[in-house]
Amino acid sequence: xxxxxxLGSRHQQLLIDTYQHASVVxxxxxxxxxxxxxxxxxTYRSEWAGNLATTAxxxxxxxxxxxxxxxLIPVVGLGVPPTVIALTLYGLxxxxxxxxxxxxxxxxxxxxxxxxxxxxxxxxxxxxxxxxAWPPILTGIRVxxxxxxxxxxxxxxxxxxxxxxxxxxxxxxxxxRNALNQVLAGTLGIIVLALLFDAAYVLxxxxxxxxxxxx
Amino acid sequence: xxEPPVPDAGTPGTGPRSVGATIELEALTKRYPGSxxxxxxxxxxxxxxxxxxxxxxxxxxGKSTLLKMINRLIEPTGGRIRIGGEDVxxxxxxxxxxTIGYAIQASGLFPHMTVAQNVALVxxxxxWPAARVRARVEEMLDLVGLDPAEFHGRYPRQLSGGQQQRxxxxxxxxxxxxxxxxxEPFGAVDPITRDxxxxxxxxxxxxxxxxxxxxxxxxxxxxxxxxxxAVLRERSHIAQFDTPEAILTHPADDFVSGFVGAGAxxxxxxxxxxxxxxxxxxxxxxxxxxxxxxxxxxxxxxxDEVLLLDKRGSxxxxxxxxxxxxxxxxxxxxxxxxxxxxxxxxTLRDALEAVLTDSTGRVAVTGRxxxxxxxxxVETLMNSVHELLEADRLEAREAQAxxxxxxxxxxxxxxxxxxGGEAKT
Ligand SMILES: Nc1ncnc2c1ncn2[C@@H]1O[C@H](COP(=O)(O)OP(=O)(O)OP(=O)(O)O)[C@@H](O)[C@H]1O
Ligand SMILES: [Mg+2]
Numbered sequence: 001x002x003x004x005x006x007l008g009s010r011h012q013q014l015l016i017d018t019y020q021h022a023s024v025v026x027x028x029x030x031x032x033x034x035x036x037x038x039x040x041x042x043t044y045r046s047e048w049a050g051n052l053a054t055t056a057x058x059x060x061x062x063x064x065x066x067x068x069x070x071x072l073i074p075v076v077g078l079g080v081p082p083t084v085i086a087l088t089l090y091g092l093x094x095x096x097x098x099x100x101x102x103x104x105x106x107x108x109x110x111x112x113x114x115x116x117x118x119x120x121x122x123x124x125x126x127x128x129x130x131x132x133a134w135p136p137i138l139t140g141i142r143v144x145x146x147x148x149x150x151x152x153x154x155x156x157x158x159x160x161x162x163x164x165x166x167x168x169x170x171x172x173x174x175x176x177r178n179a180l181n182q183v184l185a186g187t188l189g190i191i192v193l194a195l196l197f198d199a200a201y202v203l204x205x206x207x208x209x210x211x212x213x214x215x
Numbered sequence: 216x217x218e219p220p221v222p223d224a225g226t227p228g229t230g231p232r233s234v235g236a237t238i239e240l241e242a243l244t245k246r247y248p249g250s251x252x253x254x255x256x257x258x259x260x261x262x263x264x265x266x267x268x269x270x271x272x273x274x275x276x277g278k279s280t281l282l283k284m285i286n287r288l289i290e291p292t293g294g295r296i297r298i299g300g301e302d303v304x305x306x307x308x309x310x311x312x313x314t315i316g317y318a319i320q321a322s323g324l325f326p327h328m329t330v331a332q333n334v335a336l337v338x339x340x341x342x343w344p345a346a347r348v349r350a351r352v353e354e355m356l357d358l359v360g361l362d363p364a365e366f367h368g369r370y371p372r373q374l375s376g377g378q379q380q381r382x383x384x385x386x387x388x389x390x391x392x393x394x395x396x397x398x399e400p401f402g403a404v405d406p407i408t409r410d411x412x413x414x415x416x417x418x419x420x421x422x423x424x425x426x427x428x429x430x431x432x433x434x435x436x437x438x439x440x441x442x443x444x445a446v447l448r449e450r451s452h453i454a455q456f457d458t459p460e461a462i463l464t465h466p467a468d469d470f471v472s473g474f475v476g477a478g479a480x481x482x483x484x485x486x487x488x489x490x491x492x493x494x495x496x497x498x499x500x501x502x503x504x505x506x507x508x509x510x511x512x513x514x515x516x517x518x519d520e521v522l523l524l525d526k527r528g529s530x531x532x533x534x535x536x537x538x539x540x541x542x543x544x545x546x547x548x549x550x551x552x553x554x555x556x557x558x559x560x561x562t563l564r565d566a567l568e569a570v571l572t573d574s575t576g577r578v579a580v581t582g583r584x585x586x587x588x589x590x591x592x593v594e595t596l597m598n599s600v601h602e603l604l605e606a607d608r609l610e611a612r613e614a615q616a617x618x619x620x621x622x623x624x625x626x627x628x629x630x631x632x633x634x635g636g637e638a639k640t
Contacts, residue, residue, distance in 0.1 A: 109319060109321060110323060115312070116319070118309055119336075123340075212328065
């Protein structure tokens with residue numbers, strides 16, 4: 001059976017895996033974005049808190065994905081929970097870091113002007129600082145998504161959802177008839193998904209970055 | 216004079232615009248954490264409603280700190296601030312700032328918002344109805360000399376530096392605050408644009424009568440737009456607080472005269488306008504006059520020069536006796552064209568410059584739509600200047616004598632065990 005015949009005969013299962021992969025990455029990205037921006041907003045004003053947040057999230061990233069999932073299984077069990085937790089944690093770093101860098105990079109004279117014309121702190125954050133820091137934050141989200149695409153494959157180790165199942169099954173049965181096809185299908189699926197997500201981010205960027213600050 | 220209470224400013228409603236409010240600073244002090252000396256030390260300053268007060272002083276003397284304490288962008292460590300008679304030292308700063316216009320160097324416009332959105336910010340925060348906000352934005356852009364239709368939807372980066380600065384002023388004035396604070400607003404534009412912006416501000420202020428506190432380190436700018444100038448030395452100690460004339464002609468001490476710089480006499484010329492000195496008349500003819508009339512006028516004794524006016528009554532050419540003959544009788548070719556004219560509002564300095572560059576030694580004064588009104592010649596100008604400087608010198612001598620008298624009295628009082636002046640901390 002060649003690769004195309006394999007795709008043809010298994011397309012149902014492949015589509016389900018692809019959908020689940022995309023879905024878990026997307027949902028984890030939403031959570032990571034909310035958490036990451038929140039952490040950034042809370043910590044950027046203080047030198048040490050901001051650095052602490054960046055260091056903590058980058059330390060998380062140095063833990064090998066398999067080890068992280070392995071450590072989570074005894075705590076939260078198999079399946080979706082360890083996958084979601086691990087992905088969310090990994091997704092934090094680029095977002096937190098870019099959020100802090102972006103917020104700190106807002107021209108101090110603009111912050112001064114915003115306060116000076118009578119904006120309250122939340123208003124200033126929502127109407128001036130976050131919109132101006134949005135392009136780097138979006139870049140962080142994009143980098144995060146790319147990273148999670150690959151890492152999500154490892155979730156299959158904890159019986160998680162997604163294209164990782166194909167890859168793991170293929171690796172486990174190396175030498176058998178469909179082993180290579182499985183690994184190939186899983187990998188290509190991830191690459192295609194990553195490209196689609198990236199295209200979506202370009203679109204989001206065009207829609208959400210105000211024209212006045214678009215490069 | 217009854218002052219409008221601060222919280223009233225900017226509330227929706229028609230009726231007359233709010234005019235300026237008084238600002239009283241009382242022993243205002245700012246000590247930044249970790250610095251040994253205060254950045255601003257016990258400044259007491261009374262600013263009248265509707266006047267433009269300039270804070271000038273060397274870099275780092277605390278001008279910005281002092282200014283930002285007025286809208287509590289920087290919280291004072293001591294002293295009181297009263298605006299329109301109301302103590303605002305402990306008022307909610309966000310609410311306070313919405314009643315105080317604030318314009319800074321490099322405009323401070325938000326790059327992600329259009330010109331209209333920037334200008335609309337404060338009225339929107341004050342919850343003006345949408346229609347009123349829209350009308351106000353147009354009105355403000357018009358006021359600062361920008362065509363609303365053209366600039367409304369532009370982003371700040373699509374504007375020149377001078378235009379950005381205008382929008383910055385429009386935003387500061389949008390909610391019609393009684394007080395306007397400006398921190399080196401024209402510091403980042405080229406000299407010619409700065410000159411225009413200064414003229415605009417003077418024109419605006421003549422209409423609006425806000426209380427303006429304006430920070431600059433350019434003394435010429437201070438002279439040009441200030442009703443009164445506070446010259447600050449280190450830690451914002453007030454070296455002198457007086458009218459530009461008084462500071463130019465009798466600086467309080469060496470620090471102030473050092474700051475005034477060389478050419479105080481020349482700067483003095485900026486303070487007097489053509490309208491304040493004599494304008495003389497000179498014989499004129501119009502291009503519409505019959506040829507013979509012009510020839511007769513030139514021949515008739517007394518003058519050897521007439522000013523030829525064009526169809527709209529604006530100065531056009533100087534005609535000398537013989538010019539017509541040399542040009543073969545053609546008006547179009549005869550005479551010397553008028554290069555430069557001044558208005559009654561021009562400063563003596565402008566007039567002097569025009570007179571000196573014109574070979575005839577005089578300059579025509581024009582009124583509405585460039586119509587001829589008279590001439591100023593070099594003699595009148597020089598005489599006025601001498602009189603001015605002489606008067607200034609006399610005044611200075613009197614003031615000096617006054618100060619010495621006061622000092623003598625104070626020393627005397629102190630020796631007797633009384634304090635003549637306020638005890639300094
Ligand atoms: N946030 C701050 N923390 C500590 N010191 C400060 C702070 N801001 C200003 N200073 C100090 O206070 C003094 C006055 O500063 P300020 O900015 O008011 O001066 P300035 O007169 O506006 O100067 P310039 O003309 O250069 O703008 C300076 O010595 C400055 O170093
Ligand atoms: Mg300053």
